[in-house]
Amino acid sequence: MNVADSNRVAAALEDLDYTPTKLPNQADVIVLNTCVVRESAEQKAIGRLTSLKPLKLKNPDLVINLMGCLVGIHGYSELRRLYPYVDVFSQPSDPRPLVDHLQGKDLTTKKHQEISDILDTEFAYKLPSTKENAVVTAFLPIVFGCSHACSYCIIPLRRGKEISRPPDEIISDANTLVASGVKEITLLGQIVDRYGQDQPGYPRLGTLLRKIHQIDGVQRIRFLTSHPNWMTDDILDAVADLPKVMPHFELPNQAGDDVVLRNMRRGYTIDQYIKVIEKIRKRLEDVSIATDIIVGFPGESEAQFNRSVDLLKTVRPDMTHVARYSPRPGTYSARKLIDDVPQEEKMRRFRIIEKLQEQISAEINQKFFGKKVPVFFEGKSKDRWRGRTHTNKLVFVDDKANLLGKIMNVEITWAGPWSMIGVIEPTSG
Ligand code: SAM
Numbered sequence: 001m002n003v004a005d006s007n008r009v010a011a012a013l014e015d016l017d018y019t020p021t022k023l024p025n026q027a028d029v030i031v032l033n034t035c036v037v038r039e040s041a042e043q044k045a046i047g048r049l050t051s052l053k054p055l056k057l058k059n060p061d062l063v064i065n066l067m068g069c070l071v072g073i074h075g076y077s078e079l080r081r082l083y084p085y086v087d088v089f090s091q092p093s094d095p096r097p098l099v100d101h102l103q104g105k106d107l108t109t110k111k112h113q114e115i116s117d118i119l120d121t122e123f124a125y126k127l128p129s130t131k132e133n134a135v136v137t138a139f140l141p142i143v144f145g146c147s148h149a150c151s152y153c154i155i156p157l158r159r160g161k162e163i164s165r166p167p168d169e170i171i172s173d174a175n176t177l178v179a180s181g182v183k184e185i186t187l188l189g190q191i192v193d194r195y196g197q198d199q200p201g202y203p204r205l206g207t208l209l210r211k212i213h214q215i216d217g218v219q220r221i222r223f224l225t226s227h228p229n230w231m232t233d234d235i236l237d238a239v240a241d242l243p244k245v246m247p248h249f250e251l252p253n254q255a256g257d258d259v260v261l262r263n264m265r266r267g268y269t270i271d272q273y274i275k276v277i278e279k280i281r282k283r284l285e286d287v288s289i290a291t292d293i294i295v296g297f298p299g300e301s302e303a304q305f306n307r308s309v310d311l312l313k314t315v316r317p318d319m320t321h322v323a324r325y326s327p328r329p330g331t332y333s334a335r336k337l338i339d340d341v342p343q344e345e346k347m348r349r350f351r352i353i354e355k356l357q358e359q360i361s362a363e364i365n366q367k368f369f370g371k372k373v374p375v376f377f378e379g380k381s382k383d384r385w386r387g388r389t390h391t392n393k394l395v396f397v398d399d400k401a402n403l404l405g406k407i408m409n410v411e412i413t414w415a416g417p418w419s420m421i422g423v424i425e426p427t428s429g
Pocket of ligand 1: 037038153154189191225226227254292293323324325326
């Protein structure tokens with residue numbers, strides 16, 4: 001989401017004739033877009049913000065814009081006091097305060113933080129044209145904010161309530177992205193499956209996927225993040241019917257124990273989660289599923305943690321994004337529950353999940369060895385081409401040809417837990 005928001009701001013700056021620089025000390029404007037979903041992310045953001053102070057002291061004309069979840073939607077007087085060298089504060093996704101500032105508009109008369117400008121149609125979700133390398137993949141937010149309120153999660157507090165974007169704007173942005181060379185679009189929302197449900201008359205995600213599917217030039221469509229309670233037949237039908245929609249689901253689980261899940265306010269039980277996974281796998285044969293697990297949630301006992309381990313052994317996801325719980329200011333869990341699992345114990349649990357997932361991923365990926373799979377190439381990492389299978393597996397290929405944006409058949413010659421290596425099939429292309 002932040003990558004997409006940063007591109008939105010970069011494109012808005014480009015429309016004002018700014019050009020990018022890699023060197024902060026040469027910049028006229030610095031935008032620091034921030035994430036605070038975990039304490040470590042917040043510390044990193046504050047570290048970067050602090051490192052900008054000497055630049056401002058050296059060059060008082062430098063405009064510093066602090067953006068994103070560190071600012072949030074509820075005002076920023078405390079941040080202004082702590083970081084007086086910041087010129088502009090803006091809530092997540094919103095380029096308006098910076099653009100107004102650069103155009104010399106009087107901000108003191110506007111209560112920016114009370115007026116959400118994230119839907120401002122002046123600012124498309126497009127890529128800046130001055131980007132250094134050709135870009136063939138892009139993120140496109142379709143739902144802002146979140147109204148679910150998991151007990152540990154700061155996102156609803158900082159990004160506000162769920163707002164689906166109008167479908168015609170999404171289609172327009174998708175067309176703009178395609179016109180700039182993008183071939184794979186990933187639709188984003190905290191609960192992307194809920195698209196349209198907050199706005200009367202809007203289509204649902206399945207219908208939106210069908211509309212985007214019709215755009216010439218779009219080769220692949222992905223969407224994330226899903227929530228077990230909102231995985232409808234309409235979505236599964238769209239994935240099954242539409243060849244450009246990739247059969248990959250990001251379906252966070254968060255914990256393997258029903259009491260922990262209830263304390264997290266996730267809104268489902270383990271049984272229900274497993275049933276959703278079974279339903280997806282029954283409907284779509286060749287499908288991959290990634291999940292999220294939080295370890296060390298307040299009160300999580302050894303036995304409860306072991307149920308997360310058991311769940312992963314049962315579900316065998318293709319990938320697990322594992323996080324150590326950290327209390328986030330203002331959330332229910334930070335206010336009401338004691339963060340009683342020691343850091344070392346969180347780390348131990350983290351490593352157990354990581355190791356288990358490594359083993360599961362290695363076993364799943366081993367089945368690709370010797371197989372030929374279509375791979376979409378999205379760029380280069382060092383000297384090798386980097387691409388993804390339908391099911392989001394990372395594949396590296398050494399090849400002299402320009403593969404960027406191409407879908408090629410690749411024979412897998414090595415398969416590890418986190419990536420695979422292959423060679424282009426000679427007749428492919
Ligand atoms: N919207 C998605 C969902 O419903 O789960 C994911 C959103 S969040 C950006 C990404 C992940 O961060 C979550 O799935 C969760 O595992 C993790 N996370 C969120 N709050 C956390 C916290 N307080 N401590 C540790 N991990 C957290």
